[in-house]
Amino acid sequence: MTTFTVNGRTHQPEGPSEMPLLWYLRDLAGLTGTKYGCGLGICGSCTVLVDGQAARACLLHVGELEGRAITTIEGLSADGMHPVQLAWRALNVAQCGYCQTGQIMQAAALLAATPKPTDAEIDAAMSGNLCRCGTYPRIRAAIKLAAEGGEA
Structure with missing residues (x-):
C-alpha cells in the first residue's frame, strides 16, 4: 500500500x-x-x-x-493568506475562476524557486497553465506583487 x-x-x-x-x-x-x-x-x-x-x-x-x-x-495556506492568494485577491485576477487554483499553485512553485522572477521567467513558468478568460496580464501582475511581498 x-x-x-x-x-x-x-x-x-x-x-x-x-x-x-x-x-x-x-x-x-x-x-x-x-x-x-x-x-x-x-x-x-x-x-x-x-x-x-x-x-x-x-x-x-x-x-x-x-x-x-x-x-x-x-x-497552501490554512487561512488563505499565502502571498500569492493575497495578490490574486488584491488584483481581482480571477474572471470565471476555473483555472485559478492551478494558476495559483504554479505561481507558488515559481516564487518558491525564484523569489524575484523576471517577466520572462514568469511567462516561461506559467506558459503551461491555460486561462480561457485571458487573465494573463493580471496573473503576471499578481505574481510580481506577491514577489514584492505587498498588496495593492
Missing part, C-alpha cells in the same frame, strides 16, 4: 495504484479545489505541488507517490 501526505496528513489510498491523483484528491479525499481540465496535463487546472514542485495531478498515479508530500490549494 502506498503512503504519502496531502497537506501534511498521511494518506494510504485503497484501490488501484494507477488511479490518477486528481481523482483520489477530489473523489476520495474530498479536496475539490484541484480542478479537472483536460486530463492530458496540458491545461494546468489540476496543478498541485509534489515535494514543492508543480505537477499535474491528472498525470500522476497514486502508486507513484510513495513517501511524497502533496500540497493542494486547500493546503
Whole structure:
C-alpha cells in the first residue's frame, strides 16, 4: 500500500495504484479545489505541488507517490493568506475562476524557486497553465506583487 501526505496528513489510498491523483484528491479525499481540465496535463487546472514542485495531478498515479508530500490549494495556506492568494485577491485576477487554483499553485512553485522572477521567467513558468478568460496580464501582475511581498 502506498503512503504519502496531502497537506501534511498521511494518506494510504485503497484501490488501484494507477488511479490518477486528481481523482483520489477530489473523489476520495474530498479536496475539490484541484480542478479537472483536460486530463492530458496540458491545461494546468489540476496543478498541485509534489515535494514543492508543480505537477499535474491528472498525470500522476497514486502508486507513484510513495513517501511524497502533496500540497493542494486547500493546503497552501490554512487561512488563505499565502502571498500569492493575497495578490490574486488584491488584483481581482480571477474572471470565471476555473483555472485559478492551478494558476495559483504554479505561481507558488515559481516564487518558491525564484523569489524575484523576471517577466520572462514568469511567462516561461506559467506558459503551461491555460486561462480561457485571458487573465494573463493580471496573473503576471499578481505574481510580481506577491514577489514584492505587498498588496495593492
